[in-house]
Amino acid sequence: SGTTRPVRILKYVQRCANSGDVLSVISAIDAYCSKVEWAMNVGDEKGAILDAVVLETRPRYVLELGTYCGYSTLRIAHLLAPGARLITLEMNPHYAQVAIEMFRHAGLDAQVELLVGSSSALIPQLRKKLDIEKFDLVFIDHWKVSYLPDTKLLEECGLLKAGSVLLADNVTCPGAPDYLQYVRNSPRYQSQYFPARLEYLQVEDGVEKSVFLG
Ligand SMILES: O=C(NC/C=C/[C@H]1O[C@@H](n2ccc(=O)cc2)[C@H](O)[C@@H]1O)c1cc([N+](=O)[O-])cc(O)c1O
Numbered sequence: 331s332g333t334t335r336p337v338r339i340l341k342y343v344q345r346c347a348n349s350g351d352v353l354s355v356i357s358a359i360d361a362y363c364s365k366v367e368w369a370m371n372v373g374d375e376k377g378a379i380l381d382a383v384v385l386e387t388r389p390r391y392v393l394e395l396g397t398y399c400g401y402s403t404l405r406i407a408h409l410l411a412p413g414a415r416l417i418t419l420e421m422n423p424h425y426a427q428v429a430i431e432m433f434r435h436a437g438l439d440a441q442v443e444l445l446v447g448s449s450s451a452l453i454p455q456l457r458k459k460l461d462i463e464k465f466d467l468v469f470i471d472h473w474k475v476s477y478l479p480d481t482k483l484l485e486e487c488g489l490l491k492a493g494s495v496l497l498a499d500n501v502t503c504p505g506a507p508d509y510l511q512y513v514r515n516s517p518r519y520q521s522q523y524f525p526a527r528l529e530y531l532q533v534e535d536g537v538e539k540s541v542f543l544g
């Protein structure tokens with residue numbers, strides 16, 4: 331039985347990226363996935379949009395839905411102020427283990443709190459479990475069919491406040507049409523689309539930034 335794609339990415343990073351250097355880890359993942367084998371990281375073009383939203387939001391509490399190898403987790407963690415908290419949810423224990431090793435190589439494992447489980451099971455537990463009232467920024471990049479139900483769950487659990495920012499990957503490819511329709515038509519959101527290419531490919535994608543209005 332061979333390795334998995336996340337393990338091959340991790341091994342490449344451990345071999346080629348300087349440990350403790352998060353930017354070299356990020357560029358090593360992008361190098362591997364653009365030259366050797368594609369993987370569903372947000373990538374460097376959409377990643378730059380994510381960076382800009384993190385910098386403008388200056389979030390204290392961040393939630394990520396879908397860790398995978400931890401690429402976007404690292405991009406976010408790198409830009410957070412001391413004392414900020416980044417929670418990332420991953421339901422696949424193997425992916426979670428790879429991501430933890432990725433965070434260790436980048437020297438950011440102390441900056442990230444990874445919870446293993448499905449978002450629908452974990453989101454209702456976050457307030458009690460983590461003593462967090464509201465999230466300032468949510469990066470949504472897990473199953474595309476879960477974007478809308480999980481957004482409604484975040485609202486119902488009182489985890490969003492006026493000004494909370496949702497940033498959703500892949501709203502064009504693979505697409506999250508029900509989510510888009512909701513955030514673009516609900517009076518409770520101010521939504522904006524940022525077109526970009528799908529990671530490592532010449533295919534059209536985009537991210538949607540939606541500000542919760544309370
Ligand atoms: O399908 C995609 N993403 C699904 C991501 C799923 C990730 O979220 C986790 N999760 C964590 C918690 C959950 O509750 C559910 C899943 C899964 O265990 C996986 O690690 C995708 C596909 C393409 N593509 O071009 O095909 C491009 C992209 O950028 C994508 O993000």
Ligand SMILES: [Mg+2]
Pocket residue numbers: 370371372471499500
């Ligand atoms: Mg994605």
